[in-house]
Amino acid sequence: MGVFQQAIEPLQERFQELGTGSQVGVSFVAFIFLAVVLNVLKQLFFSNPNEPPMFFKKMRAKHGDVYTFVLLGKKMTVCLGTKGNDFILNGKLRDVNAEEIYTVLTTPVFGRDVVYDCPNAKLMEQKKFMKGSLTTEAFRSYVPIITEEVNNYFRTTSTYKAKSGTMNVAKAMAEVTIFTASHSLQGKEIRDQFDESLADLYHDLDMGFTAINFILHWAPLPGTRSETTPSAPRLMNATYKNGIKIPDHEIAHMMIALLMAGQHSSSSTSSWIMLRLAQNPEIMEELYQEQVRALGKDLPPLQYEDLAKLPLNQAIIKETLRLHAPIHSIMRAVKSPMPVPGSKWVIPTSHTLLSAPGLSASDPQFFPSPDAWDPHRWEKDSPNAPTIVRQEAEEDDEKIDYGYGLVSKGAGSPYLPFGAGRHRCIGEHFANVQLQTLVANVVRTFKFKNVDGGKTIVGTDYQSLFSRPLEPCNIHWERRDEA
Ligand code: HEM
Secondary structure (H helix, E strand, O other): OOHHHHHHHHHHHHHHHOOHHHHHHHHHHHHHHHHHHHHHHHHHHHOOOOOOHHHHHHHHHHHOOEEEEEEOOEEEEEEOHHHHHHHHHOOOOOOEEOHHHHHHHHHHHHOOOOOOOOOHHHHHHHHHHHHOOOOHHHHHHHHHHHHHHHHHHHHHOHHHOOOEEEEEHHHHHHHHHHHHHHHHHHOHHHHOOOOOOHHHHHHHHHHOOEHHHHHOOOOOOOOOOOOOOOOOOOOOOOEOOOOOEOOHHHHHHHHHHHHHHHHHHHHHHHHHHHHHHHHOHHHHHHHHHHHHHHHOOOOOOOOHHHHOOOHHHHHHHHHHHHHOOOEOOEEEEEOOOEEOOOOOOEEOOOOEEEEOHHHHOOOOOOOOOOOOOOHHHHOOOOOOOOOOOOOOHHHHHOEEEOOOOEEEOOOOOOOOOOOOHHHOOOOHHHHHHHHHHHHHHHHHHEEEEEOOOOOOOOOEEOOEOEOEEOOOOEEEEEEHHHO
């Protein structure tokens, strides 16, 4: 007799002893239970990581801009389009809450009492403190540091010692991102604590940001524990508004947050940039020529001021973020019933809100040929130039300070890779400086093409909340001075 049969036999006997009514009841409960289990298993094991998350586009075509679906037993209400972005990202503090959703994942990484492990008002103050190391003056010193790290990486890593070869883009960009960010934001001492084996740890952390970890956060799933807590320098002389000096552990945790908050986003973006350049070698050549024209044939070491002279170099980042925004799903808990403007619906507190600004960034209503990666579209006269209709232009221009500096009040733009509202990214300028400096230096060093010489590009892995290229993602490189 099989083990399964042994286990099931007593249950069968008990079932047969029940009356018909009870049998129907038990069967019904068993059916519901089985349906839920199968649905959960289907979402866990059979979801296609190549599909856009939650089939946003397909669902939108079927149900419109606002709809609810069930994810692992939780009701998720999606609000799409520019109005949906605004509704969620500019939701009032009494209505929406980010920390309840994110804390289970970020607190083990950043540490306690910072970011989502504290009330929102405290986070707003902490964002202001963290922005202290993200000033123009600081960026001026960061460009030579980032340049040095990028060039050292491609000079000293054994893979790149030949004249040509294959680059594992995800690995290289994870490493370059942590080296450039740690050296510029936290100094050489901290940078020297990182070595290449860290890339694997970061991958594990990425996988901690999957939907299942939000919901089953108590389960021992990969990525929910981190040992990556480098010691951090002090935030000098800062005090909270209530006069309390920032405790040492909060300073350390804020420094970790500053490093970690951008790691996945920046390395995913730089990976996509490298893949797009390999897909479009002619654009890589244009980038090189742009530098020769703007900075001179001898290409002196890059300075912060040079970045503004390289519009195509800037557009590469903008266009890549349009098609490959690393944070594809932004979530909020609903704290009080929220009426959806222009409808009879009220979103109850049992639902979780989900915003996907990446969808409006690839909406043909705003971006002609939306699926084409065309950095030239950001030039005024391009046929693909965004036809961004600012529905509430005046409101958009209005600025508001949530406690960490002025930001646009509205979220009416279809292009919001850095979010909007009180949770808007504070790392936008740093990320731009980091990515533009990286691209400018890479273009000076290499020529890229696809490994097969073709024009294809890998799909997107949406398994984690950070989208990134599906692996393997390799490109062919050749040293420019050898070409
Ligand atoms: C390409 C790079 C980046 C992208 C696309 C990006 C995107 C975003 C987005 C969409 C949000 C809003 C999340 C939400 O509303 O729930 C956000 C928040 C944030 N980002 Fe970034 N980010 C990037 C790089 C960085 C960097 C380099 C740093 C730090 C130096 C950073 C620090 C933060 C912080 C502290 C928040 C605030 C979270 C909050 O207030 O809830 N980000 N980012």
